[in-house]
Amino acid sequence: MDTDLHVVKEPQSATAYAETEGQTLDPELRYDDSEGYILDVNQIGPNLSTKTARDGQTVLIPQPSDASDDPLNWSQAKKHIVLAVVIACTFLPDYGSVTGAITLIPQAAEYGITPDEVNHSQSGNQFMVGAGGVVAVMLSAYFGRLPVLFWFMVIATATAAGQAGSHGFNGFFIPRVLNGFFAGAAQGSGLMFIKDMFFLHEHARKINIWQAFVILSPYLGPLFASFMLTQLSWRWPFWIYTIETGLCLIAVIIWGEETYYDRRLPAEKQPPHQSHLLRLIGVEQWRSRHVRNSFGEAMMRAVRTISRPVVLLANFYYMFTFAWVVGINATLALFLTSSYGFGPKQIGFFFFAPIVATILAEAIGHYLHDILARLYVRSHRGRLEPEARLSVIYIALPFLLTGLVVLGFALERKWHYMVTAVGWGLYVFGTMVVSVGISAYLLDAYPRESGEVGAWINFSRTAGGFIVAYLQVRWVDKVGAEACFGTQAAVCAAVVPIVVVLQLFGKRLRMWEKRGLKTL
Numbered sequence: 001m002d003t004d005l006h007v008v009k010e011p012q013s014a015t016a017y018a019e020t021e022g023q024t025l026d027p028e029l030r031y032d033d034s035e036g037y038i039l040d041v042n043q044i045g046p047n048l049s050t051k052t053a054r055d056g057q058t059v060l061i062p063q064p065s066d067a068s069d070d071p072l073n074w075s076q077a078k079k080h081i082v083l084a085v086v087i088a089c090t091f092l093p094d095y096g097s098v099t100g101a102i103t104l105i106p107q108a109a110e111y112g113i114t115p116d117e118v119n120h121s122q123s124g125n126q127f128m129v130g131a132g133g134v135v136a137v138m139l140s141a142y143f144g145r146l147p148v149l150f151w152f153m154v155i156a157t158a159t160a161a162g163q164a165g166s167h168g169f170n171g172f173f174i175p176r177v178l179n180g181f182f183a184g185a186a187q188g189s190g191l192m193f194i195k196d197m198f199f200l201h202e203h204a205r206k207i208n209i210w211q212a213f214v215i216l217s218p219y220l221g222p223l224f225a226s227f228m229l230t231q232l233s234w235r236w237p238f239w240i241y242t243i244e245t246g247l248c249l250i251a252v253i254i255w256g257e258e259t260y261y262d263r264r265l266p267a268e269k270q271p272p273h274q275s276h277l278l279r280l281i282g283v284e285q286w287r288s289r290h291v292r293n294s295f296g297e298a299m300m301r302a303v304r305t306i307s308r309p310v311v312l313l314a315n316f317y318y319m320f321t322f323a324w325v326v327g328i329n330a331t332l333a334l335f336l337t338s339s340y341g342f343g344p345k346q347i348g349f350f351f352f353a354p355i356v357a358t359i360l361a362e363a364i365g366h367y368l369h370d371i372l373a374r375l376y377v378r379s380h381r382g383r384l385e386p387e388a389r390l391s392v393i394y395i396a397l398p399f400l401l402t403g404l405v406v407l408g409f410a411l412e413r414k415w416h417y418m419v420t421a422v423g424w425g426l427y428v429f430g431t432m433v434v435s436v437g438i439s440a441y442l443l444d445a446y447p448r449e450s451g452e453v454g455a456w457i458n459f460s461r462t463a464g465g466f467i468v469a470y471l472q473v474r475w476v477d478k479v480g481a482e483a484c485f486g487t488q489a490a491v492c493a494a495v496v497p498i499v500v501v502l503q504l505f506g507k508r509l510r511m512w513e514k515r516g517l518k519t520l
Contacts, residue, residue, distance in 0.1 A: 010087075090213055138299050157245045
């Protein structure tokens, strides 16, 4: 489904969508309450003007305006440059967070405390990544997307330098935790940027690319840090992270762009674009704040979104599926050292396993999510329900369960380290597939709350990981790796009924929300 040019179905009337036979249609989103998104142009009434993709068949959702400032009308090059900047910033927080998993031992030696105590700084950093994403989305709803990203990146660069140049554990802990909060802006708001610039039928592929970098980042950080520690101080991985953060800040300054555009406003009321600098620092958005949410409304959007039963259930499932990833990332270096006697170089090579798994999941997911969506559309008269995005979770489930069980047995029984690597890779492959499925589902289900659902997905991931990272080492010490990772696999299986409930009753719940809750 390509989308470079828009083909306009012959307009026969200026009539907007209306209620016909009890079916309510959204004029921008082409969503039919009874049958879902209308993606096949042949299923649309003859009196409605409809813009389609280059194939002349796929309905563009949302329907773009005729204005050049509309991000949906930007060139493919501009869209992907802005997306690349967001992805680069998204890459940073987990990269920097799990870099600390490799530096635990030399830091503990310098500070005179245990590695587990040093790990508390990493857990705090990881939790703040999720919290920072939620706050960034709240502020973006009032101050605009670009200035919030810019100012958060400014502070993220300063705190990254602070942790690299710190003295003593307390001096390291404070900028470390603050860095997680401010570096997490892009990770929490990634779905918001994707929704602003791309059409519904493009979402899964863009989410797949974005999520690949989210999941790759905590493996590349430790990989590079492991090799650096063979010759350099533990501070160098954090200085490299500081340089990377600074480069991303420069990219935001040069190529970042404000993507918010309200198509409900007539052309004469749209805020004019005057200066890139003024948009970057937030002056233009401040002048036009009256056309967006009030400050109170912006703050409450995230609260109202997580209060929706569907959002809460999806995030509960995701938290208990993904939390183990963060715990493993934060502590596996310690297990590899105790079980196999690995040094920094061997640990660095070991991180190639999840990197390869993520790349394979991205390559397969590039086609898999669209194939499943097309099959659904063909069998449902050109319509797509958001719940169709969840089917991919059943494909991921065997990889999740097998990976965790194999990892636990391999660590406890000291099987060959390649078996451990395979178990880890299988689990990471499954989490990548699940992450895209959950993100695409909630984005399709709540397109007008794209930032909020994305922030809560990110928060669920990091909050669960924050708890597990605190407990993982002591958990394994107490019951053994088999029981620990076996329990984690059992939890992943136990929450699958939530997916079944969402597929069977998710739409009814969303319609109940629409009637019973105030529309955001």
